[in-house]
Amino acid sequence: MKQLLVCLALLFFSACSEDKSVLLPEINGAAITEITDVSPAYIFYNETQKDSVELNRKSLIISTNWLVNIDRRLTLKQALPSIITLQEKKRGAGMHKNESAKNFFTCNDTSIKNLGFIDFTDVVYSRNNTPDTTEGRYAVTIFKVDSIAIHSVNHKIINLKSDDLLDSIQQLASSSSTLKHFTLNFNSKVTFQDYITIKSKLSNLKSDNLAISKNEFIFN
Incomplete structure (x- = not known):
């Protein structure tokens, strides 16, 4: 029921805002499809001013799971400041903090024609820094969804598209x-849709020999 109410609330925001809209990123086969005890936040894309981003967090309750609804047309450069603001608010909640409450990106899961969710509670975003590529460590650099490179300590680079990303990582592992x-390691010009596409694919990785870092790097 609460998931349905969130969906209806999202439709309400989209329909009733004259110059604001939220088009959710689309994924296929979400690992998480049901969450209870939630409250929503919205990061709007302004169609009349494409560089304008607005965060609406009035409905957030600090002790709940947060569903963050971000327009898929925004770039990471546009969306990240608001995402980080929300993370800092949750992490600094103090006495009102619920340690079991998480943060999720809301998506449109086309496989079930309903909402799907991606957990980003523990992700730490670092801008304009360089990932560690010492022995046993790889940087997966996403220039755009169809242009990805994997860098290792010996400077080996594999150019690939997102459809080949999982196989390449699993082979290395x-x-x-x-x-x-x-x-x-994401280019800041990557759209939120492409960011979610990569994150969704990686959520399906299954191997005892690999670990995906919670530290994510954003470069200009």
Whole structure:
């Protein structure tokens, strides 16, 4: 019921705001499809002023799970300041904090024609820094969704598209029995839709030999 109310609330915001809208990013086969005890936040795309971003967090309750609804047309450069603001608010909640409450990006899961969710509670965004590519560590650099490179300590680079990303990571992880660490490195011009596409694909990775870092890097 609460998930349905959130969906209706999202439609209300989209329909009743003359110059604001939220088009949710689309994924196929979400790992998380049901969340209870929620409150929503919205990051709007302004069609009349394309560089304008507005965060509406009036409905947030600090002790609940937060569903963050972000317009898929925004770039990471546009959306990140608001995302980080929300993270800092939750992490600094103090005595009102609920340790079990999480933050989720809301998506339109086309496979079930309903909402799907991606957990970003523990993600830490770092801007204009460089991922560690020492022994056993790889930087997955996303220039755009169809232009991705994997860098390692020996400067090996694999150019690929998002459809090939999972196979490439799993092959690297299975090349030896040692644990491989992968860090995501996104161009700030990547759209939120493309960001969610990559995140959704990686959520389906299953291997004991790999770890995806919670530290994500954003470069200009």
